[in-house]
Amino acid sequence: MSKALTIFDTTLRDGTQGEGISLSAEDKLKIAKKLDQLGVHYIEGGIPGSNSKDIEFFDRVKDLRLNAKITAFGSTRRKNSLAEHDANLQRLIDSGAQATSLVGKSWDFHVHTALQTTLEENLAMIYDSIAYLKQHGLEVMFDAEHFFDGYKNNPEYAVAVMRKAEEAGADWLVMCDTNGGTMPHEVSDIVAALGGQIAGTARLGIHTHNDCELAVANTLSAVRSGAEMIQGTMNGYGERCGNANLCSIIPNLQLKLGYQVLEEKQLEQLTNTARYVSEIANVHMPVNQPYVGTAAFAHKGGIHVSAILRDARTYEHIVPEIVGNHQRVLVSELAGQSNILSKAQKMGIEIDPEKESTREVIGRIKDLEHQGYQFEGADASLELMLREANGELKKLFTFESFKMLVEKSAGKPVVSEAFVKLNIDGNSIYTAAEGNGPVNALDNALRKALISYYPGLNDVHLSDYKVRVLDDKEATASKVRVLIESSNVENSWSTVGVSGNVIEASWEALVDSFLYALLGQDKREGYEEIQSVERGLVNH
Template identity: 75%
Template sequence: MSTSITIFDTTLRDGTQGEGISLSADDKLKIAKKLDDLGVHFIEGGIPGSNNKDIEFFRRVQSLGLRAKISAFGSTRRKHSLAEQDENLQRMLAAGVPAATLVGKAWDFHVHTALQTTLEENLAMIGDSIAYLKRKGLEVVFDAEHFFDGYKHNPEYAAAVLSRAREAGADWLVMCDTNGGTLPGEVHEIVSAVGLALPGAPLGVHTHNDCELAVANTLAAVQAGARHIQGTVNGYGERCGNANLCSLLPTLQLKMNYTCIPHESMAQLTNTARYVSEIANVNMPVNQPYVGSAAFAHKGGIHVSAILRDSRTYEHIEPEKVGNKQRVLVSELAGQSNVLSKAQQIGLHLDPSSEQARKIIDRIKELEHQGYQFEGADASLELLLREATGEIDELFTFESFKMLVEKTAGGSVVSEAFVKLNVAGESLYTAAEGNGPVNALDNALRKALIPYFPSLRDMHLSDYKVRVLDEQDQTAAKVRVLIESRDYRTAWSTVGVSGNVIEASWEALVDSMRYALLGLHSPQPVRTEFGQRGLVNH
């Protein structure tokens, strides 16, 4: 029977201290629900009373009926005061949640320098505060701040801090690597020593990633006896971030045989990571372990040839176990295996010995030489493969477009696009304004196509990137445009390349809509008051 690990998520508190991350109360409630679905045991909601967002979160979260325990965060009572009269502790109680995370100093240097009090008074502050919250019926998680630095400088005092917290009734004694500078060997040695000094104590660990060792340090602590781990989704957090739960959960559960979350929930991990990334408006690194889009992506021809025989040759787990998927990248470095695998994924039969296969590979390499990049534009690649094999029905044909961009003195910039298409034998001419030329083109395309393909209402452009391909050409340089589009089911990316940024954007934009319409074969015009030849906006 595997050993259970208690998972304490602090994305909504410590994670929001990361640069560029700001969550509204609604955002925090959505993430809390997602974390609860994943199966974490504690969700740290924030600091009660510190700001209006956290006040609203604690007021509303109770109506969600979550299984996870919501924890309020705060510090021990002030020096030379009473716990019963401490405003911070009163706010934690007023939050109405079942658990409290109480932070106290474990490094004598901090006691003298930051708190400017005696070592004995700090112990009293810790003991009094924990005992008071326990009398009020809360489950108390004690975070021993700077514990590992404190232990290295004064092990007797750091151990005394944990002993006092345990005597006061703390449910978990969490050793924090607050500065993120401890090494895995040191963590293992110190946690082992604490376990021997406090046999049976409920030990936990909270690590930061300043040496890129937060995950490794957490694993070392678990191997040494810690049974409670704290971290954040995608490793968000102050400075370099916190221990990344998206790496810790599968490593502990799939590789080390610990039980962290329900077995069936592990397949939600990738979706959870990307959901939180979207809510936080922070792009996930493509190479993030387990959940990144490149975590199971293969580019080298030899690698692809091997995984087609057995994925274990270049994959340490089955990507589906964490809700991810295998991807084969096609580029100028691609071999025949890459193209065959990609074709197979989208249901195309491609004879590896055929002239057709060779021409497709040559075409891809030629386009990449021109500046196209299909690694991050799977949708454009699929369209290219379907065109080459005759497996695509063109539902509309481009005829022309014009742009008008006008700025008057003291006024704002106005962009207007004029688009001419042929759909089902009808020539359509539309015009639309937009917030910039790309948005205007998007709006004009939609006006022409939505009457025939109403499903396009469900898609939207979610990301737009421009890359200059040759900086030496300065403003005349060729550019590559990558567009990411989404609907309520999925996301896809398309690419365009040109010496003109509008033309490159047009290519990527048209491909995004062509991809959205794959599978539709009979456009059905929805007639409008604008007449039989489609929408016209003058």
């Protein structure tokens, strides 16, 4: 294993500059604890004193006693002033942070245009600010803003900036590709060149942005040329196109390039951490995100699945569990026998590949996918189909009818009421229930009809409901697909329904949800069989 590298996470500061991302102080504290468990070395919390959330964060984070060093972000002193009189620098000192990330100009164009000062005064601003923070016992990372653009425009001055920061006592010299426009070969050459022109008392770091979708590649290039600190964010959050994605950088460095980044047990927390941060930030995580996405190790084509069943290395570049992810076999119109066998095996269902019923269920799945069903995100509905094809299901109840009443009166809210009629063990059951909308009313009425026979349904709750229009050319007459996510105290599962009527599609997904809940309950109790439902509307 090569030398150890240092991970600097700026999700709580630079990451929050991304569009649609806003974190409360409580959110930041939760994420900080999760990042600390992952094993990152520095956590940049924000800008002390800039807003009430960051003030609260720095005040409360001390009580968490994290292993990671909490870092505060700020900029060099104002031009033509004294460091000891600079309110920004004083806030960094008063924050209680163990380290500071201090940004300064390294591109002569920015010095003249943005700061509107001389190159000499900019060097003095950098030196004075770093020296002042060091006098107060803080570790200092000097973030050289636009370093690569500055080096390409005026390499002598960009290097002079870094030398001045090192002379002032900076612990780290961080090269920033602030506009995200530098190519990997340029990064490699410039980092190597800088390494040969500084004294070596400070270590090099890299901070890249993803405007050319090269932030990860540029970071890897910088490390190979001598950078030892990697700055980035979870899931690549950040302004414009985002920052360098630590979820890709960390495993690439450790698993592909042989650097020591995290302990093995910590690396196994990567996927969980990425998804946790996504949930707290309330930002959808791309399914195809490398290493940590739900589709990162998902296989759909039958030839691929057939191969991975023999040896996963045929179509997987690492063992998914190393980063806390897992292999998934998708079932769709591309599915072959291998997909079905693999899914059945994971579900604990013994399916004979030679049986006609196995070939029939494959054909059935393909036909249903053509109609608009999607089982990739509805494993519970798929499992019910496989068990039915395997002869494991009996009738739980017989559907007879349901009716919906939606009434809107002037000046009053909409009232939704559902009426459901079932036959259970020869008994005709008729129930009615109101709800917050027609689907909720239908859910309540169906639950009411079943609950006395199957009290375990008391623990089942609908946690998400999605509707997708499958053919918008038909406007309001379009066929829709309904995906329902349900959960109980132990598990969560998803079911699907498709119809030209959103209520009918919802009913289908609801019935599957309840049936799957009872299937899981009977599994826990050790029964070999579970009764099923006759949907009565759409047979699938």
